[in-house]
Amino acid sequence: MSKKIKVLIAKPGLDGHDRGAKVVSRALRDAGMEVIYTGIRQTPEQIVATAIQEDVDSIGLSCLSGAHNKLFPKVVDLLKEKGAGDVLVFGGGIIPDEDIPGLKAAGIAEIFLPGASTEETIEFIRQNVKTA
């Protein structure tokens, strides 16, 4: 039996717009994945602690506040610091095109912009998580 893919969907930052995060959570569920959803306004520290306890394969970060350049790389850095650098991190939200190269260089594997289909996200996770 293959192990189920486990994903943490988290909302760092101070915006409370979680519809996108919930839609993605639901789509991943319908694709057979186990999704941990932790609600709005989580600090990078909380997100990483949760990811480690839950031993997730991937973290999806949603941010609509504009603070993604600070918060997304912080999550990746903390994961590395805790020895969990193998967790696949992707992001989504209102993110200007010019910010994407910087985020990718910081270790965010992919950025999904408004209009991206949930199928793209599902396919991306399936292709890129390292399941045991």
Added chain:
Amino acid sequence: MEALVTGLLAGKVRSLAKAITIVENDLPGKREILQSVYPRTGNAYLLGITGPPGAGKSTLTDKVIAHLRAQGKTVGVIAVDPSSPFSGGAILGDRIRMQQHALDDGVFIRSMATRSHLGGLAKNTVDVIHLFDAAGKDVVIIETVGVGQDEVDIVRIAQTTVVVMVPGLGDSIQISKAGVMEIADVFAVNKADRDGADKLVNELKAMLEMVKAEVKPEIFRTVATDGIGIEELVAGIFAHGRRVEESGLVAEKRFRQAENELKAYIYDMIMERITGLDGYDDVVRQVAAKKMTPMTGVEKLFSGLGLPEEA
């Protein structure tokens, strides 16, 4: 694997998390891990929290964690949510109510999906409890899925089972029904600031008057969102544990829990061997085609295992 077990026994977060993944998913190494940690188990207090969906189990769990932490106890939490019967996926959302503890080293929360296991728990819940126990958690809280009437597996595991009730879900006949209502060691009437709370408490009291058990459940009123009644509830939980210890029922309870755990392993082992038999698919096909009765099929399969046919 040895490093993982050493880390787990030393209470290391990442070792415990990885070990849970192996045990939860029946991955290679599971047996070795459980064999190594088993002698180190039996110290944690196992607390079950169950009740209907929306009763406030997660919020109550959150407040109970906070109270236990204030007492200096370390806490492990297993939060079970249902898997989709269609996709097999799940949204595990119990943690939302418990994120205030995310950065507390003394609290380790793990979500588990039922993966179509019946009874209100995930299949390997007991094994995961052993890991928390061996990792030195003083209390392990098991929050079941939102239950209806018959998901009562928690009582076979927990030392104390709290059934969370809320006003307005049904009339007194619901309270008289068998199942979940019978497994409570402690009742928490949550959302006790709402209309109907007094009525619910009275109906529970009336029901309990007819209970003949040596140790009768106590009823506590709580408003989990405001932290009201939590101190009394936690005291009531441990008081129940002490009463069970003193009553001499504890030996019987442990015997039954051990038996249930053994039975689960026996079932798994037999199933694995039977479904691995060469003739297994053929027997299923014959039963499907109505050429063989299920009873004859079982006898054939058992004889294939080298076991007597009259099994």
